[in-house]
Amino acid sequence: MIYEWKYEGEQQRLLKNFLREQGISKKLLAKIKYHGGTIWLNGEERNVLAHMQKGDHVKILIPDEGEHETTVPVYIPIEILYEDQHFLIVNKPSGVASIPSRQHPHLSMANRVKGYYKTQNYVDQVIHIVTRLDRDTTGAMLFAKSGYVHSQMDKMIRNKTIDKMYTAVLSSPGSLEEVHGVIDAPIGRTDDSIITRMVREGGKEALTEYWIKEKYQEGIVASVKLHTGRTHQIRVHFTHMGAPLLGDDLYGGTLDPVMQRQALHCTKLSFVDPFTEKLVTVEAPFPEDFKEWIIKQEKQGGRDSE
Structure with a gap:
């Protein structure tokens, strides 16, 4: 997936430091470098030691994640409340755990979302749960569609900006x-x-x-x-x-x-999308x-x- 930023700082700075501020970890930089990703600065492919000036445009391509073979897809329909390229929010029913367990490896929401990703032929099929719910609690449940998006949402949880x-x-x-x-x-x-x-x-x-x-x-x-x-x-x-x-x-x-x-x-999930800076508000209707x-x-x- 491709992500883009514009540098608005007054001082010259290393691209590496700028990307770190955007939540791009050393591990993710290594993945970009060695597993098919790309970093562009003003349209030219560059490495992270390049220097940036005010107004520079940065674009990165993060390689596809593929899937975790241990999460078995289950093709039970899910009720989608919201979806875009970064997020999936579903209305979780009662009696379904958020993640697989040793006793029930195929009966969780993670399994159901994996089945949905399979039917949609998404290139990223690793399941990233941002907000878990207890087995018998219903309602809005947030998934990130990549590890990078997940890391951004974890930061928002720590900062208490997901309502x-x-x-x-x-x-x-x-x-x-x-x-x-x-x-x-x-x-x-x-x-x-x-x-x-x-x-x-x-x-x-x-x-x-x-x-x-x-x-x-x-x-x-x-x-x-x-x-x-x-x-x-x-x-x-x-x-x-x-x-x-x-x-x-x-x-x-x-x-x-x-x-x-x-x-x-x-009942409701609300947050500012860290990529578009637009408010996302989703309400889950009451269960029966x-x-x-x-x-x-x-x-x-x-x-x-x-």
Whole structure:
């Protein structure tokens, strides 16, 4: 894939240093040099020791990645919310892991996206997951279409410039007394499990912001924004507040005949495309169990008057 920049600096500088600032690592430079890539400066092929002046135009060709043979393609249709040459955003269903596991090597979203890449005959078929979701969490899931794009998005995650919004159904109000609030409580592993997490002293910093949207007799609908990315963060934080997610039996949520999994959906992804500088905003429609549960609440008496 080809990427282009214009140098706007006032001082002369090495092309190598400029490319490093664009996120081109030494490893990627070696790949460009030895595996079929090219670097152009003002239309002429050059090496990274060339000097740049203000207004110079840089273009690089990054070699095709091919594929990882260990990721098996599965030809199950995916719901595409957004796609361009750099990104793929899909609406992940419930019951599907983000990545393959030893027990289920062929049943993940990575396998499904690999199958999609195969049917499209894309030259780059390595799967780069930017935002993972738990197996039973639904909604918008972001993939990068190359390792270089992935590295740019990882930088944005570290800088907290990818905005993710979730919708959660809470099984009780717990101690959530305000319509809007922030849960600031450290999260660490529980002592008796490698899977579950809990709020505990000495855990990693975790910050969750929420807005109560609707109150029903059997649950509360909340919008949630993560300011950190701890494992099970939303589930753990609301359990800590006495308001576990509906259907989340791992963390004490009330079981429901309609919601047969934790009621959590990644509703929106938003970020500024680092290559075009345009805002990308994608919304994922509610899955059927969310819609069915809300319809059921409306039929049973509607919103709580409190």
